[in-house]
Amino acid sequence: MAPSIRETAISQLRRGVLEFCVLALLRDGERYSYELVRALGDANGLVTTEGTLYPMLGRLRRDGVVDTTWRESPSGPPRRYYRLTPDGQSVLDGFVIEWTRFRDSVDALLGNGVLK
Amino acid sequence: MTTDTLHPLAADYLERLRRAGRGLPAGRRRELLVEIEGHLSEAIEPGASDAQALTVLDRLGEPEAIIAAEMPPADVAPERRGVAEWAAIILLPFGGFIFGIGWLAGLVLLWSSRAWTTRDKWIGTLVIPGGLLTAFAALLALGHPTKKLCTGFPGRIPHCTNAPGPSAGADAVGIAVFVVLVLAPIASAIYLARRAGRLRLP
Numbered sequence: 001m002a003p004s005i006r007e008t009a010i011s012q013l014r015r016g017v018l019e020f021c022v023l024a025l026l027r028d029g030e031r032y033s034y035e036l037v038r039a040l041g042d043a044n045g046l047v048t049t050e051g052t053l054y055p056m057l058g059r060l061r062r063d064g065v066v067d068t069t070w071r072e073s074p075s076g077p078p079r080r081y082y083r084l085t086p087d088g089q090s091v092l093d094g095f096v097i098e099w100t101r102f103r104d105s106v107d108a109l110l111g112n113g114v115l116k
Numbered sequence: 117m118t119t120d121t122l123h124p125l126a127a128d129y130l131e132r133l134r135r136a137g138r139g140l141p142a143g144r145r146r147e148l149l150v151e152i153e154g155h156l157s158e159a160i161e162p163g164a165s166d167a168q169a170l171t172v173l174d175r176l177g178e179p180e181a182i183i184a185a186e187m188p189p190a191d192v193a194p195e196r197r198g199v200a201e202w203a204a205i206i207l208l209p210f211g212g213f214i215f216g217i218g219w220l221a222g223l224v225l226l227w228s229s230r231a232w233t234t235r236d237k238w239i240g241t242l243v244i245p246g247g248l249l250t251a252f253a254a255l256l257a258l259g260h261p262t263k264k265l266c267t268g269f270p271g272r273i274p275h276c277t278n279a280p281g282p283s284a285g286a287d288a289v290g291i292a293v294f295v296v297l298v299l300a301p302i303a304s305a306i307y308l309a310r311r312a313g314r315l316r317l318p
Contacts, residue, residue: 033151034158041175049177054151055185058144076121076157077150 014046018053019060020099021046023084023092026066030083033057057082065091125169126156133179139313140186148186152176201231201312208240208308209301212249219247231312243304244297251297258290 018040025031025039033054041050060066065088073079084092122130130153137145159172176182204225211218226232226240244250 032154034155037155038159049175049181050155051152051176051179051182052185054148054155055182057151058148058186073154077153079154080147080151 018046019056020092020095022057022060023065023088026082026084026088027092030081032079032081034079036082121162122153122156123160123164123169125166125173126160129173129176129179130156133182136179136183140183144186152182200225201229204229205305205309205312209247209305212247216249219249232308236308236311240304240308244300247301248298251294251301254294254297258294
């Protein structure tokens with residue numbers, strides 16, 4: 001069934017890149033979870049359910065690519081701030097190179113004219 | 117907590133999440149709840165309408181979906197896995213009464229299971245070797261204070277004395293040791309059951 005193959009592929013693509021998008025958002029400094037989730041949620045077509053990003057943030061922390069600190073918030077419960085670890089930085093650098101190559105190849109094959 | 121300042125729909129949502137997350141390790145569940153409570157309190161302004169609150173909740177997704185994303189994918193059919201784990205949980209405290217080998221069988225099941233971390237397995241092993249049989253052995257020994265506490269039983273007894281004769285102080289210590297020896301294996305079994313529960317055993 002064509003639509004379900006397409007949906008599966010899109011959701012796998014999303015899942016594959018989301019973690020790196022989180023790392024990219026942390027490149028310029030730390031952010032707390034709601035800021036991260038909001039930034040990803042606002043990106044068009046990237047996230048369908050914002051809530052499942054929280055388990056993903058937990059996995060990134062367990063994988064050692066991000067570090068976290070809890071701080072009091074001016075209102076509401078404490079905030080958990082995330083920042084890149086040196087490991088996370090090198091994972092991100094590697095992905096940027098791979099992604100650029102991957103994107104250019106796919107664009108070329110799809111005929112989007114990025115590579116003339 | 118700040119839950120009472122949350123929009124009622126957001127508070128309901130948080131409660132559903134709390135219930136859905138019962139299978140998670142307690143610490144992880146608490147972190148997740150605090151982060152999502154923060155999300156709700158920032159995304160839904162004070163005095164927001166129900167429609168505004170529902171829009172935020174829609175974007176978050178079902179609480180069950182968040183918990184499902186948190187669970188490690190089970191690589192073995194859980195119902196087949198569950199039997200051995202429950203057998204271990206029962207054999208560790210009570211198995212000692214089956215000629216002593218029941219406890220050893222429980223130990224084998226404990227260490228061959230993947231439902232527990234190494235730390236859990238050490239807790240299950242060391243609290244208390246022999247299970248309740250050890251408490252029973254201690255009780256028999258206490259009943260005959262002229263004998264050594266340590267003789268004649270396969271389970272090790274942590275508190276060994278050569279009590280020369282009964283005294284009120286020794287009795288109080290003996291009773292305290294006995295109570296600990298009874299409660300510790302039971303607490304240990306409950307702990308193991310809860311730790312295995314995060315993998316959704318039956």
